[in-house]
Amino acid sequence: MPASKQQxxxxxxxxxxxxxxxxxxxxxxxxxxxxxxxxGNIGFEIKRRLENLWIKYFVYSRNFQIIESPxxxxxPVYVASGHESQFTDKAxxxxxxxxxxxxxxxxxxxxxxxPEGASLQQIxxxxxxxxxxxxxxxxxxxxxxxxxxxxxxEIGAGTGEIGYLRPETAQGIFTxxxxxxxxxxxxxxxxxxxxxxVFRNEVSPRQGPIRLRExxxxxxxxxxxPDSNPGPSEENYLEHEIPVLTxxxxxxxxxxxxxxxxxxxxxTGLFSSNWLPFFLVLTKRxxxxxxxxxxxxxxxxxxxxxxxxxxxxxxxCEVLLESWGWTEVAGFAYRTDFDLSGHMxxxxxDMNVFISSSxxxxxxxxxxxxxxxxxxxxxxxxxxxxxxxDGRIRxxxxxxxxxxxxxxxxxxxxxxxxxxxxxxxxxxxxxxVNFDDSGSIGRRYARSDEIxxxxxxxxxxxxxSDNSVTLRFRxxxxxxxxxxxxxHAELSKLLSSPKPDV
RNA sequence: GCGGCGCUGGUCUAGCCUGGUUAGGACACCAGCCUUCCAAGCUGGGAAUCCCGGGUUCAAAUCCCGGGCGCCGCACCA
Numbered sequence: 001m002p003a004s005k006q007q008x009x010x011x012x013x014x015x016x017x018x019x020x021x022x023x024x025x026x027x028x029x030x031x032x033x034x035x036x037x038x039x040g041n042i043g044f045e046i047k048r049r050l051e052n053l054w055i056k057y058f059v060y061s062r063n064f065q066i067i068e069s070p071x072x073x074x075x076p077v078y079v080a081s082g083h084e085s086q087f088t089d090k091a092x093x094x095x096x097x098x099x100x101x102x103x104x105x106x107x108x109x110x111x112x113x114x115p116e117g118a119s120l121q122q123i124x125x126x127x128x129x130x131x132x133x134x135x136x137x138x139x140x141x142x143x144x145x146x147x148x149x150x151x152x153x154e155i156g157a158g159t160g161e162i163g164y165l166r167p168e169t170a171q172g173i174f175t176x177x178x179x180x181x182x183x184x185x186x187x188x189x190x191x192x193x194x195x196x197x198v199f200r201n202e203v204s205p206r207q208g209p210i211r212l213r214e215x216x217x218x219x220x221x222x223x224x225x226p227d228s229n230p231g232p233s234e235e236n237y238l239e240h241e242i243p244v245l246t247x248x249x250x251x252x253x254x255x256x257x258x259x260x261x262x263x264x265x266x267x268t269g270l271f272s273s274n275w276l277p278f279f280l281v282l283t284k285r286x287x288x289x290x291x292x293x294x295x296x297x298x299x300x301x302x303x304x305x306x307x308x309x310x311x312x313x314x315x316x317c318e319v320l321l322e323s324w325g326w327t328e329v330a331g332f333a334y335r336t337d338f339d340l341s342g343h344m345x346x347x348x349x350d351m352n353v354f355i356s357s358s359x360x361x362x363x364x365x366x367x368x369x370x371x372x373x374x375x376x377x378x379x380x381x382x383x384x385x386x387x388x389x390d391g392r393i394r395x396x397x398x399x400x401x402x403x404x405x406x407x408x409x410x411x412x413x414x415x416x417x418x419x420x421x422x423x424x425x426x427x428x429x430x431x432x433v434n435f436d437d438s439g440s441i442g443r444r445y446a447r448s449d450e451i452x453x454x455x456x457x458x459x460x461x462x463x464x465s466d467n468s469v470t471l472r473f474r475x476x477x478x479x480x481x482x483x484x485x486x487x488h489a490e491l492s493k494l495l496s497s498p499k500p501d502v
Numbered sequence: 503g504c505g506g507c508g509c510u511g512g513u514c515u516a517g518c519c520u521g522g523u524u525a526g527g528a529c530a531c532c533a534g535c536c537u538u539c540c541a542a543g544c545u546g547g548g549a550a551u552c553c554c555g556g557g558u559u560c561a562a563a564u565c566c567c568g569g570g571c572g573c574c575g576c577a578c579c580a
Contacts, residue, residue, distance in 0.1 A: 029551090031554065149580065202578085409539095440542070441540065443542090445540045460538070
């Protein structure tokens with residue numbers, strides 16, 4: 001077996017990504033910064049198409065709103081959201097061996113319950129009165145310290161007004177809720193989406209493109225009234241099967257997942273809101289469109305101890321990756337009215353809405369599907385990567401998620417061939433065309449396959465006599481002769497993306 | 503954060519242990535020739551802060567110290 005077959009896909013992909021301009025570590029000339037990544041020409045386009053497909057599935061198909069809010073938020077926003085106090089690790093550092101522990105984990109493992117939101121002083125007191133020592137070396141701990149996972153900045157010159165870089169896009173939706181509700185014709189349910197950069201000052205980011213300090217989130221805040229809109233009015237989603245690993249199964253030590261028909265899950269009370277399984281089914285359709293294999297993703301219900309501070313119930317969508325195992329690519333949280341109530345309390349603005357059917361006023365509840373774009377991009381690339389027997393690399397991305405729509409090549413790099421090829425390339429101006437006339441035809445096909453361009457049009461001798469070209473398919477290397485006149489229509493058909501059917 | 507290992511043109515790497523010519527190769531790239539379909543060949547070419555800083559030495563890619571980044575394990579991952 002050739003060595004190339006035993007190569008890790010991760011290594012091949014990372015090498016390809018650097019060499020062909022998909023992604024690479026940022027600021028390398030200054031030594032690099034952990035957790036920051038630059039997307040190149042190819043990576044940018046694949047990610048942009050991935051985002052567009054997500055928008056098609058999660059925004060357009062449901063007629064949701066989509067907005068773009070600032071990356072910087074004033075401090076009160078993140079006081080109200082609970083991030084300033086909760087999106088933080090209180091940590092203890094051993095004075096002897098310098099190991100760092102999360103205070104809550106360390107103390108609860110030692111059988112000492114600590115009060116919710118304990119202050120640093122309280123933790124120091126507990127540590128000294130209970131005589132807690134470092135589990136590694138029995139050394140003493142220094143004073144507890146706080147590690148805030150949000151990036152902090154200052155708004156304005158010398159004003160001292162603290163701002164935070166957003167750790168999620170959600171708060172930019174919640175803070176605008178009153179206006180968005182009017183734009184949404186003052187009725188529930190209502191979905192508002194956002195795609196944008198978020199920032200998390202991770203203690204120790206690693207795993208290449210998987211754990212980043214700055215990345216792109218694609219999320220929907222879905223507002224509803226649990227009494228009058230407990231779930232979708234259509235019932236199609238109930239008949240779908242989804243791969244689920246429940247909290248109950250995990251507590252029993254089960255590690256696999258099982259296929260659950262949504263209707264059965266609903267009837268056994270698995271879901272705290274029926275909007276959760278609806279979005280899980282939509283996500284299953286989305287991952288199918290990404291060609292992530294059926295056995296390679298699952299929805300894992302998070303255990304109560306793993307849940308974010310705002311979540312009543314949380315499912316992660318995990319994709320199985322070669323190097324990192326089951327990896328979270330999306331989270332589905334039932335946030336209840338936690339966020340709007342928080343902003344109501346801190347800002348003093350009334351977030352209640354009037355429900356006509358019941359004549360009642362209430363603060364809307366929220367279910368939030370939230371996707372990490374870079375992780376999905378990586379998963380897409382890993383499951384698209386093909387390493388041929390002869391060592392050739394091919395990215396078998398779905399056509400609608402490829403960095404170019406089509407390559408156009410002259411068979412030979414002679415002036416008349418090149419001229420004709422340029423003409424055909426111009427004619428296909430509605431598509432993103434990769435025109436290449438350097439090297440041999442085989443080399444050009446290889447370069448084109450390597451970055452996943454699904455189709456190639458080649459101008460050959462016959463083109464000059466009957467105005468036909470060959471259309472080559474990346475995955476099969478099959479070639480079909482086609483009239484130049486029907487090329488546009490044929491490509492449009494081949495490049496169309498699927499529609500969510502939920 | 504802790505420990506181990508690593509870092510050399512765009513990519514992958516030889517050289518490092520045992521300090522000393524113009525830091526070698528493969529692939530990729532560019533130009534020309536050739537070429538009737540899958541990384542062919544020929545000729546020429548460009549391209550390297552040997553991760554950064556300091557130290558030892560007549561002399562450092564090579565030895566020592568500190569830092570950055572990467573990988574693996576531990577910890578962390580609202």
